[in-house]
Amino acid sequence: MISEPFAIGSSIVHQLDPRIRVGFTILYAFVIALAYQFSVLIAALMLSTILVVISQVNIKEVFKRIGMVNALIFLLWLVLPFTFPGEVLTRIGPFAIYRPGVMFAAQITLKSNAILLAFIALIATMPFATLGHALHRLRVPQKIVHLLLMTYRYIFVIEQEYKRLLRAAKIRGFQPGTNINTYRTFAYVIGMLFVRSAARAERVHQAMLCRGFKGKFYNLQEFKTGMGSWLFSIIMTVLIIGLIVMEVSKGKAF
Amino acid sequence: MNKNELLINFEGISFNYPGGIQVLSNLDFHFHRGDRIGLIAPNGSGKTTLLHLIMGLLKPCTGRIEIFGKPAKDEKDFADVRRRIGLLFQDADDQLFSPTVLEDVAFGPLNLGKPKNEAIQIAQQTLAFLGLDGFENRITFKLSGGEKRLVSLATVLAMQPEILLLDEPINGLDMKTKARLKEILSSINLSYLLISHDFDFLAEIVDATYTMQDGKILLDKELHLHEHVHAHELGTYPHQHDMSEERKNIPVGNRQKTDDRRQETNNSNQKSETS
Numbered sequence: 001m002i003s004e005p006f007a008i009g010s011s012i013v014h015q016l017d018p019r020i021r022v023g024f025t026i027l028y029a030f031v032i033a034l035a036y037q038f039s040v041l042i043a044a045l046m047l048s049t050i051l052v053v054i055s056q057v058n059i060k061e062v063f064k065r066i067g068m069v070n071a072l073i074f075l076l077w078l079v080l081p082f083t084f085p086g087e088v089l090t091r092i093g094p095f096a097i098y099r100p101g102v103m104f105a106a107q108i109t110l111k112s113n114a115i116l117l118a119f120i121a122l123i124a125t126m127p128f129a130t131l132g133h134a135l136h137r138l139r140v141p142q143k144i145v146h147l148l149l150m151t152y153r154y155i156f157v158i159e160q161e162y163k164r165l166l167r168a169a170k171i172r173g174f175q176p177g178t179n180i181n182t183y184r185t186f187a188y189v190i191g192m193l194f195v196r197s198a199a200r201a202e203r204v205h206q207a208m209l210c211r212g213f214k215g216k217f218y219n220l221q222e223f224k225t226g227m228g229s230w231l232f233s234i235i236m237t238v239l240i241i242g243l244i245v246m247e248v249s250k251g252k253a254f
Numbered sequence: 255m256n257k258n259e260l261l262i263n264f265e266g267i268s269f270n271y272p273g274g275i276q277v278l279s280n281l282d283f284h285f286h287r288g289d290r291i292g293l294i295a296p297n298g299s300g301k302t303t304l305l306h307l308i309m310g311l312l313k314p315c316t317g318r319i320e321i322f323g324k325p326a327k328d329e330k331d332f333a334d335v336r337r338r339i340g341l342l343f344q345d346a347d348d349q350l351f352s353p354t355v356l357e358d359v360a361f362g363p364l365n366l367g368k369p370k371n372e373a374i375q376i377a378q379q380t381l382a383f384l385g386l387d388g389f390e391n392r393i394t395f396k397l398s399g400g401e402k403r404l405v406s407l408a409t410v411l412a413m414q415p416e417i418l419l420l421d422e423p424i425n426g427l428d429m430k431t432k433a434r435l436k437e438i439l440s441s442i443n444l445s446y447l448l449i450s451h452d453f454d455f456l457a458e459i460v461d462a463t464y465t466m467q468d469g470k471i472l473l474d475k476e477l478h479l480h481e482h483v484h485a486h487e488l489g490t491y492p493h494q495h496d497m498s499e500e501r502k503n504i505p506v507g508n509r510q511k512t513d514d515r516r517q518e519t520n521n522s523n524q525k526s527e528t529s
């Protein structure tokens with residue numbers, strides 16, 4: 001089951017207007033993604049960490065997620081320093097470690113972690129449905145928003161159906177291995193999932209038609225922007241401008 | 255409103271799925287205001303197809319459909335039909351697609367053009383009526399099976415339909431939720447058509463039971479299905495009896511009683527037939 005471990009809470013962050021959180025997170029992520037200065041990236045990583053602390057989320061869960069992303073980044077560290085040509089930093093046996101490669105890998109590491117932490121602190125701290133509505137209020141097209149919400153709604157149903165199919169295979173003695181029978185069984189399961197999902201989509205659409213669906217969705221959630229949210233907006237604006245100024249004022253990164 | 259007004263009129267309806275065998279053949283079906291009809295028939299006999307034809311989700315191959323006194327042919331006709339007839343789907347997961355319960359229940363009223371406040375109010379009233387107060391912000395996919403079924407019913411009732419079509423509403427429900435549903439159905443003043451495989455459930459909440467055979471609808475007495483009350487172990491669970499065998503086993507005194515009950519049922523059937 002896909003869970004939302006951070007969604008429910010009572011921290012200051014949880015009480016901020018979701019629209020403002022979504023808006024600033026996106027802006028902030030863009031600034032980090034486009035920055036190259038190490039000073040900017042390190043500052044951003046610290047800022048994101050502070051946000052996570054303020055949001056009082058379960059630190060264990062945070063580490064679990066960071067761990068997952070950094071496992072991927074570790075692969076970059078295995079490849080980039082050896083393959084990105086430029087100034088040679090040092091040599092290990094027949095392999096050269098290039099300076100730009102190391103810099104690049106370090107930048108990616110800092111950027112990803114800073115962005116991920118910001119998303120955990122600001123976005124993952126709202127239920128998915130709220131995120132959808134916030135996006136809608138931020139003028140993201142309705143169809144995209146509902147694609148997102150419907151995907152989220154039915155991913156659980158599809159997951160259940162997948163488990164049901166797999167169970168059906170298992171109780172008849174199916175044991176996954178590296179053989180053609182296993183591949184065929186999984187292919188059947190996946191094929192069946194597609195068929196069932198298509199049939200399900202058809203029925204959902206019918207159910208919607210029965211309730212007078214005319215292609216328009218409605219959002220019931222009302223958002224309130226309190227003092228805290230305005231204060232947060234001001235602080236975030238100042239910080240983001242600060243990061244941009246830092247990035248632009250110094251010279252090239254390498 | 256005329257109590258016996260003809261609401262749904264199917265004349266000579268035939269239907270087959272593309273490339274499939276004929277499901278309905280030359281079927282006639284009449285549904286009047288105030289009717290509370292149960293439909294009990296084997297799997298694959300076309301019960302769900304019938305409901306989907308009423309809602310215009312499927313179109314008949316031949317025949318004439320008249321609903322609320324008007325011919326129903328194209329999408330435009332059925333848009334009006336769907337406004338006034340509510341269909342409860344077999345699988346609640348098909349019906350509940352919104353993230354939260356309140357949004358799902360308010361979806362219908364909003365589609366009917368109700369302003370937001372009013373839609374929310376209707377949704378809350380409907381939930382309260384079904385004893386689902388406090389469910390407003392629950393996430394639909396995290397509800398239990400029974401809760402899902404009741405919330406689906408709320409989404410249909412929130413549209414304030416004149417007729418309710420229920421497709422196997424008690425499938426997979428526990429005794430408690432089943433009893434709750436029975437209570438709700440007997441307390442709402444609505445005409446309904448209910449598909450079920452559960453004799454005992456049907457017997458308590460419908461006035462007449464129909465069955466389907468060879469793509470046609472038959473009144474139950476033609477098939478000698480009848481309501482009867484008896485006691486045995488596990489009797490509260492849905493079950494079927496071999497009727498001829500059973501008759502032999504009933505003590506003579508009780509047999510009389512059973513016959514009386516059957517007489518009653520037939521009488522009530524005749525009433526609805528002539529109405």
